[in-house]
Amino acid sequence: MSENIVVLGAGYGGLKAAQKLNDYLRNTKKYSIILINKHNFHMLMTLLHESATGTSDFDDVSIPINKVLEGKNVTFMKGWVEEINLANRVIAINQGTQKISFRYLIIALGSEPAYYNIPGLQEYSMSLRSLYSSIEIRRRIHDILKKGEQALTFVVGGGGLTGVEFAGELAHQLQRVQDPYQITPAKYKIIMVEGAKELLPGLSAEMGRYSRQTLEEMGVEVITEDFVQKVTAETICLASGKQIHYSLFIWAGGIKGNQVLEQSGLKTETRGRVPVTQYLQYVDNPTVYLVGDNALVQDPRTGKPVLPTAQSALQQAEIAAYNIYADIMGLEKKVYVPSSIGTVISIGRGKAFGEVKSFKFKGPAATWLKELIPAKYRYSLGGLKLLS
Ligand SMILES: Cc1cc2nc3c(=O)[nH]c(=O)nc-3n(C[C@H](O)[C@H](O)[C@H](O)COP(=O)(O)OP(=O)(O)OC[C@H]3O[C@@H](n4cnc5c(N)ncnc54)[C@H](O)[C@@H]3O)c2cc1C
Numbered sequence: 001m002s003e004n005i006v007v008l009g010a011g012y013g014g015l016k017a018a019q020k021l022n023d024y025l026r027n028t029k030k031y032s033i034i035l036i037n038k039h040n041f042h043m044l045m046t047l048l049h050e051s052a053t054g055t056s057d058f059d060d061v062s063i064p065i066n067k068v069l070e071g072k073n074v075t076f077m078k079g080w081v082e083e084i085n086l087a088n089r090v091i092a093i094n095q096g097t098q099k100i101s102f103r104y105l106i107i108a109l110g111s112e113p114a115y116y117n118i119p120g121l122q123e124y125s126m127s128l129r130s131l132y133s134s135i136e137i138r139r140r141i142h143d144i145l146k147k148g149e150q151a152l153t154f155v156v157g158g159g160g161l162t163g164v165e166f167a168g169e170l171a172h173q174l175q176r177v178q179d180p181y182q183i184t185p186a187k188y189k190i191i192m193v194e195g196a197k198e199l200l201p202g203l204s205a206e207m208g209r210y211s212r213q214t215l216e217e218m219g220v221e222v223i224t225e226d227f228v229q230k231v232t233a234e235t236i237c238l239a240s241g242k243q244i245h246y247s248l249f250i251w252a253g254g255i256k257g258n259q260v261l262e263q264s265g266l267k268t269e270t271r272g273r274v275p276v277t278q279y280l281q282y283v284d285n286p287t288v289y290l291v292g293d294n295a296l297v298q299d300p301r302t303g304k305p306v307l308p309t310a311q312s313a314l315q316q317a318e319i320a321a322y323n324i325y326a327d328i329m330g331l332e333k334k335v336y337v338p339s340s341i342g343t344v345i346s347i348g349r350g351k352a353f354g355e356v357k358s359f360k361f362k363g364p365a366a367t368w369l370k371e372l373i374p375a376k377y378r379y380s381l382g383g384l385k386l387l388s
Contacts, residue, residue: 002101003031005324006091008081010037010065011045013108013292013313015381020321022072031328033074034100036093040065040078042381043131044374045110046310049166052134053141053173055349062131068381081109084264086285104287104324107274108317109261111293111308114254114271120231121157125251128162137250141170144247145181152188155236155246157228158253159194160201161309161345164211166250167192168347171218190220191244193236195227195253202307203343206360207353214347228253255308257294269296270305278335280320289323291316299338306338315339346370 005025007018018035025031041062050056065076077100079093084107091100113127126137144152156167171190178184192199192215198208199215199222212222227239236244257272266274267284273296275283280295282288292313299306306312316336323333342356344366352366361369378386 002089002103004100004102005031005033005104005106006100006102007033007035007106007108008084008091009108009110009292010035010042010076011108011110011292011313012310013110013294013317014106015042015065015068016314016317017106017108017291017321018069018074019072019381020318021324022074024321024325025328026073028328031103034077034102035065035069035074036077036079036081036091036100037065038078038080039131040076041131042068044377047374048128048131048134049162049169051131052128052137052166053169054138054177055169055173058131058135061134063378063381063386067386070382081260084260084266086264086266086282086288104289104327106289106291106317106320106324107261107282107294108291108313109258109294111255111257111272112259113251114256115251116254118228118230121228121251124231124233125157125249127251128166137248140248141173145177145183148182149247150187151245152183152247153245154188154190155244155249156190156192157236157249157251159192159196159199159211159222159224160252161203161343163192163194163250163252164199164215165346166252167215167220168211168218168351169349171215171220172348175218185219192220192222193226193228193238193244194222194224197225199224200345203345204355207343207345207355210353210362211345211347214351214353218348218351255293261294273305273308279323279333280316280336281323287327289320291320297336297338311341312338344370344373 007014021033042065044061047061051058051061083092089102115122156163199211200208229239230237262268269275274290275296276290280289293308297306319334319336326333344354346352350367352370353362354366354369
């Protein structure tokens with residue numbers, strides 16, 4: 001049998017899992033750790049809204065994978081995962097031209113936008129899902145501003161973390177670029193549409209209220225308790241009957257598990273996520289683990305599915321890597337118990353709100369913390385060399 005431990009996806013979950021496997025298996029030469037990702041860079045998804053609006057450079061939101069793996073016993077393969085064949089224990093990459101066998105597998109392929117069969121939504125909206133999509137969004141914003149039409153309307157569908165941070169960053173950026181593009185606030189609008197009663201459903205009500213108030217102060221029109229029902233090339237039709245003529249529509253209204261999972265025949269449940277045990281093993285195969293946005297796991301304290309966040313992907317990766325090590329060494333496996341360190345949201349620069357344990361803070365302290373998180377994360381990946 002192959003002695004490969006294969007990790008699919010080098011996002012938050014996959015990269016952390018590969019690093020931890022390297023640490024745990026440092027003293028055994030028997031296993032090869034192989035990390036597969038479609039690009040040779042690690043994408044800081046949580047900062048994607050900054051590169052999409054142009055407030056950060058692309059280099060600030062991506063890290064070369066080889067730099068992270070320097071000196072580690074992990075082989076990186078650039079490859080597009082086409083099929084996960086659990087029966088034959090083989091991964092097919094790059095249109096099936098390469099096949100990699102595995103003894104253990106960690107799947108961390110992340111998510112993709114969910115369109116819920118809403119007519120026109122996929123066709124006419126853009127989503128923040130990769131570095132390339134952020135480049136495309138930035139280009140479209142530039143083109144729209146350059147064209148200088150009379151009324152510019154930017155619409156953000158979905159008032160979760162991604163939508164709120166994007167809308168705030170866009171409002172901030174449009175204020176900054178008024179001179180070069182010769183636009184005034186009277187000429188453009190940003191509208192956010194959210195189906196729930198408040199923004200940030202799933203997070204605290206106070207954070208939702210803060211986000212709404214801050215966005216409104218920045219000139220964003222926030223529509224809640226209304227749903228996108230249909231999209232055409234020019235118009236977004238809401239369930240209430242309201243119609244919005246738009247210049248650019250960013251869809252951040254939901255995600256689902258990577259389609260490779262379903263196409264490969266894995267059991268998928270809520271929004272294409274795969275049910276796992278409390279040890280994060282695939283319910284049908286204990287040598288296969290799923291982490292991050294791919295895993296559907298309940299929080300034992302609330303009975304609700306754990307929210308797909310970078311934080312939970314990192315925690316799950318540590319558990320999955322340990323449990324593979326435990327299996328190899330004949331040790332007891334660890335149960336995954338989610339623990340939230342907290343959430344910090346930034347709405348344009350200098351306006352942030354943080355909740356860490358029972359502490360809530362806004363203003364400069366929250367902004368400072370928001371900026372510290374990616375720096376701390378970079379440091380955890382590769383020490384000082386990744387901070388420059
Ligand atoms: C704009 C934005 C803001 C966010 N803000 C926050 C935040 O503030 N806090 C927070 O905790 N979370 C936030 N999130 C959510 C967070 O980014 C995700 O939950 C997290 O990235 C999930 O980690 P993951 O490892 O499961 O997947 P990802 O980090 O998405 O990694 C998946 C990896 O798999 C690769 N891949 C995908 N398909 C294939 C394939 N077929 N073949 C090969 N490789 C493939 C991708 O290139 C990627 O490297 C935000 C998300 C977005 C988009």
